[in-house]
Structure formats: structure tokens, C-alpha cells
Amino acid sequence: MALVALKSVTKTYPNGFQAVKDFNLDIKDGEFVVFVGPSGCGKSTTLRMVAGLEDVTGGTISIGDRVVNDVHPKDRDIAMVFQSYALYPHMSVYKNMAFALKLRKVPKDEIDRRVQGVAKTLGLSDMLDRKPRQLSGGQRQRVALGRAIVREPKAFLFDEPLSNLDAKLRVTTRAELKALHQRLKTTTIYVTHDQEEAMTLGDRIVVMSNGLIQQSGPPLEVYRNPKNRFVAAFVGTPPMNFLEGTLEKRGDSVVFIEGSNDSSGKPYELAAHPARAAALAQHVGKPIVMGIRPQMFSLDPVENGGGGASMRVRVNVVEPLGDTVDVACSTPKHPLLVARLPARGNPPPAGQDVTLHVAMELVHYFEPGEFGAKLMV
Ligand SMILES: Nc1ncnc2c1ncn2[C@@H]1O[C@H](COP(=O)(O)OP(=O)(O)OP(=O)(O)O)[C@@H](O)[C@H]1O
Ligand SMILES: [Mg+2]
Secondary structure, three states: OOEEEEEEEEOOOOOEEEEEEEEEEEEEOOEEEEEOOOOOHHHHHHHHHHHHHOOEEEEEEEOOOOOOOOOOOHHHEEEEEEOOOOOOOOOOHHHHHHHHHHHHHHHHHHHHHHHHHHHOOOOHHHHHHHHHHHHOHHHHHHHHHHHHHHHHOEEEEEEEOOOOOHHHHEEEEEEEHHHHHHOOOOEEEEOOOOOHHHHHOEEEEEEEEEEEEEEEEEEEHHOOOOOOOHHHHHHHOOEEEEEEEEEEEEEOOEEEEEEOOOOOEEEEEEOOOOOHHHHHHHHHEEHHHHHHEEEEEOOOOHHHHHOOOEEEEEEEEEEEOOOEEEEEEOOOOOOOOEEEEEEOOOOOOOOOOEEEOOOOOEEEOOOOOOOOOOOOO
């Protein structure tokens, strides 16, 4: 059963701006769903409508079996955690966590039982007497989380709750959040613009752009099978490379023609994987976009096992990351192609030409345009 259901939800702000357009989503009881997308795509607006902090312009939002469009936020039985965790500075950690329960007139011993229990779960038991200013950023974030958990709500709503933390703490707190969800199994909607955070946390990610859902699904499914070029570009690091060109038929095989020549005057041509040639044949002669993840390039022809397709490119910038190295390259037609290569020996030096082999069995093909659909080939 869906615990939270959004049906044809729209939001037009008083100034006439339509921030959310026909949003449809069912969230199952216990599910961890992440809204992800670039700044301004409508993530916070959608979350705030679920919380009741923002009016719905059209459509319905249900929690459990009741439509909550007109239900006051405090009666929706959900708890929201924001980026700025806004603890009460003059109250102890204990009082911060107990506050909402006190307002609800929960009996004192019940409050104590819940606060002590949650504090233990979050490793805050030793800090219950401290004031927020006596805590680190990560500890404060945990108090904000604890304050939501003690309420035992039907659902948690998070809006970029980790963005105030430094990079290391963000990663550990992220893991704590995930472990916590595995234990409590409380339905969660989590908003972030960080696709890595979305991938690592979500049972399901909902990729948004311009107030619309572009794709929703389990993280690896979205990563492996993006519906269109927008999703393909947004999910995965470094971002997928896109080569615009055309397909040409050569006997039984199909060849991608990039449309420029390498430094030795040879045209860039990549032979499609033989297993995909038949399906690709119907797109011959039309403009097409090939999507290559940085991890699909290799300096070593044996590694990719994909029909021996390769391209000679100019190396512009080399970024060593430890066990891998990101190499920014170019062709005359495509000024930026990023390859993520294993860092064995010395990486190719900037300014030189190298041959990159492409795992053609894995590459994606799209129709032209920012939202070009992925071709089922
Ligand atoms: N009160 C408002 N009046 C008019 N437009 C608004 C208002 N609040 C937000 N918007 C616009 O609605 C769009 C969606 O805003 P929203 O805050 O939902 O984006 P977001 O996806 O959360 O972005 P971010 O990642 O930057 O937080 C934006 O273009 C924003 O400028
Ligand atoms: Mg936002």
C-alpha cells in the first residue's frame, strides 16, 4: 500500500511561476525515496507540499488513506528535518529532543523513555545536558534527527540535511542515516541535489527537472538504463560523455561517424558492437548521440572486449585520484571527453595524443537534444 501518494500535483506560486507540473508518485510504507535534480527543479517545493508548509495548486496528496491537501502540517503525522537544523540554543540536547512531545502533552515518563532510547541509538547519551553550541556540526545534526525520531512519525521528510557538514562527516552521517532507516524502516522522502548522495541512500531515486519527474527507479536501474539524455547526464560521476554524430551502414556492420579527423587526418569512426548492429540499422543516416561513461574508456584494448573500437584523442588535463585517474581529452568536434582510467604506472601526460578503446557493448545511444530519449538498441 502507498503510504504517501501524489496524484497530478502542481504548484504555481503567486507570481505565476509553475514550479511543479503534473507530479505523480506512490511511495510505499517503509520506502526510502530520494528526490534529486539540479537547483530550482522543484524538489523542496514538492517536499514542502507533502509537509503542508506550501499549498497545493492542483491534484491531491494523501498520507495513509486520507487526502491531506487541507490538513494542517502538525496534524499530518510527519517530521521534517531541514538543512539548517535550527535547534533551540538555550535548551539542552534533552530538552530540544523532548520539546515536540511536551507540546503534544505526552506523559513525562514516556518522553523520558523515548528521548533516552533515541539518544542511545544516535550516540548522544553522554551529551543530553549540553547546549547546542557545545556540540560539533555532526552532533547537532544528530540532535535534529533525534528530535524528528522521538515523535515516531509516519514519515520523515529531509531537505538537504547534510549540506552543512564537511565532506568527511557528510559521508559518515549518510551511512548512519541509512543504517538508521534499515533499523526503523520509517517511510522517508529525502531531497538532495547531489546524485551520489541520492544513489547511496535511496531505495528509489526520483530524478527531476523543471518541475517534472524524468525517471524514477532503484539507483542502479536508473544508472544502467537512463530513460533519456538528461538522466544519463545527471546520474553518475564523472558525468557521461556525449558524442554527436551519425550512423552509417558498412556491409553487415554499423559505424558511428563523429564528423572530425584526428591529428593524423583519420576520421573518427567507431564500429558498433556486432550484437547491436541489427537494432541500430534502423537509425542509419539520422543524427544520433552516443553516450559513453568515463569508465567505458580504456588504454588497454583487451580490457573492453568490445570489437576493437578506438579513438585517438588529445590529452588536455590529467587529474590523479589515487587508484584511478581522470583524463580530460578532446577531438576537434568535442572539446571535452573525460576518461576514468586505472592509475597503473604513469598516466598519459597532458599535451599528448593517446588511443582510447571504447567498450562498445556498453555505450548508450540517444535521440538528439537535451532530453533525447534513449534508443532501445
Ligand atoms: N515563493 C516563491 N515564489 C516564486 N517562485 C518560487 C518561490 N519559491 C520557489 N520558487 C521557484 O520555484 C522553483 C523551484 O524551487 P525549489 O525551491 O523547489 O527548488 P529546488 O529543487 O529545491 O532547488 P535547490 O536545489 O536550489 O534547493 C525555483 O525556480 C524557484 O525559484
Ligand atoms: Mg531546495
